[in-house]
Amino acid sequence: MPSARSTRHDGTMTSTMYYGPHDLCSDRDRETIAQRLRDAHVDGRLDADELSTRLDAALSARTYGDLERSLRGLLRI
Secondary structure, eight states: OOEEEEEEEETEEEEEEEOOOOOBOOOOHHHHHHHHHHHHHHTTTOOHHHHHHHHHHHHTOOOOHHHHHHHOOOOOO
């Protein structure tokens, strides 16, 4: 089960959810990661073959750990 933590940003309280690697991910989560992979391809950080492999893995992911593996080695700067 995800846990929540409250943090302060600009004097307000927000709630952030943390998910473990074994928690199940949603279709929305999979599509978010797929878009990040497509962006990495456009930026030249992934070639077409690597994009295809990672997209297949991301779109078939069942857990957040599976999704995380699809992004390994890609920094967002």
